[in-house]
Amino acid sequence: MAEEKFEPKIVAFTCNWCSYAGADLAGTSRIQYAPNMRIIRVMCSGRVEPNFILEALQKGADGVCVLGCHFGDCHYISGNYEANRRMELLRSLFKDMGLDERRIMIEWVSASEGERFSQVVNDFTEQIRELGPLPADYGDSLSLIRGALEGERLRIVLGSTKRAFDSGSVEEDRYNDALHDIAKDEIDRVKMFKALDEENRPLTVPEFSDKTGIPKMTIWRHILSLTRKNILEAVGEEHNYMLYQRRGV
Secondary structure: OOOOOOOOOEEEEEEOOOHHHHHHHHHHOOOOOOOOEEEEEEOOHHHOOHHHHHHHHHOOOOEEEEEEOOOOOOOOOOHHHHHHHHHHHHHHHHHHOOOOHHHEEEEEOOOOOHHHHHHHHHHHHHHHHHHOOOOOOHHHHHHHHHHHHOOHHHHHHHHOHHHHHHOOOOOHHHHHHHHHHHHHHHHHHHHHHHHHHHHOOOEOHHHHHHHHOOOHHHHHHHHHHHHHOOOEEEEEEEOOEEEEEEOOO
């Protein structure tokens, strides 16, 4: 019996004004493209939060793409720039966590580019087909990234991106590096909170390090910050190390 060919499940977030219209043109022009993609229409690619992409993967998609207007053509002026910056952050976090960033993509398709829409869909579908089904062991890493992106600190920074660049006083490379560093810190903290929940007891710095794989000095830096913010508190001592737990537990 011939081996059944893998057909990937792909989710595409398309902006209303350009890429969705491009998909519509491809359809009305009877331009053929792979049927694997399920389209979710949004008003702007800038409306697509990174966690939308992660949730799609967690719920069974093998790949996710965001399709927006070309730079300079966004109906909301800078939405596609915001979308691109978020996708760059997500790609960098995929690399950090050992995930294949080729499973996520952002591309630009105008309302008049039915042929281009078809080509983008076909190319991405073939790319995901070659990668195969989303590995089962991606689950924990996707949850960690999602937890970090849902943290208040990162949401505030991402929400202020447009204002920061509009001021004209921010260098993009430095800003993106800082955003990546904040995201990595938030992933560390999600790991620390997960360790506390799994152990269901206060932990010392060495215990946090052993259970998360995070260096002790980095753990100590996070603890200093989290205790100042009244998120963690010291509740005793064990083997000459302070014990820490969530405040109010």
